[in-house]
Amino acid sequence: MNNPADRGRPAEILLVEDNDNDVELTRIGFRRTRLAVNLHHVPDGVECMAFLRKEGAYAGTPMPDLILLDLNMPRMGGREVLEAISRDEELRHLPVVVLTTSDADRDVLGSYRLRCSSYIVKPVDFENFARVVQSLTDYWFTLVVLPSDGRATDAG
Template sequence: MIRPLADSRVAEILLVEDNEDDVFLTREAFDAARLRVNLHHVDNGEKCMQFLRRQGPYANAPTPDLILLDLHMPIMDGREVLAEIVKDDRLRHLPVVVLTTSYEAKDIEQMYSLRCNSYITKPIDFNNFVQAISQLAGYWLTLVVLPDSSRPVTPP
């Protein structure tokens, strides 16, 4: 029987974020949420794709259960990353939550048209940020049933 992740194992989460302050806040927020997660971090979209495809220094990377993706990054931005994920049959099943500072309607519409699963604007206040991460984690890790990331996905 498949159950929500929090009931069965530690969740593998990939945070794609170039701002070290936001990385620190996200780690603190997950700690405060008291959910079992391995939070992996890369600081640009190119490294994200290497992580997801297990290339270079990420040859032994786990398949993430959830990707938290910033929009504005160097080298390869969040839009380019999501477009690559959607094109790749081995990756397109991965849930992607955009976690960004942008409230721009065009960004929101574009990311949903590219198939993001959720779009969350980062609260500026630490307590609100912790609450947002806690709610996000609660939803994706305790309510939603996700595919087992340890098993290869067979494209239809």
């Protein structure tokens, strides 16, 4: 397997979210999982892209194993982030899970057209939110094989 725990390190997760309550719920949800997680947080898409490109204050940050992305944020929203990631050769391999309040068909379809890996509607109550975080963790860090970086290698 090629998952963070298999490589002896915590999972690096980037949460792109402007709502402080949702940030805290996500932090608590990850604390309830059995997986070691480094949860990084940025409040909008501009900061997300700086984090991913290791610009400015983010120069020493690790590349995330998974991005949790809200759609509706100030400055640069989730749709624009998905567009920027899909156009960037160094970033397009990153799995992006849209985690948002919108269940509108246009948002779901639009996100998948922009190559999101999954689309999850945020539950409104904490227990269901915590269950979503646990399921997300189990799926992405137990079942799925993740790339170690963006460079392809010949496996033979």
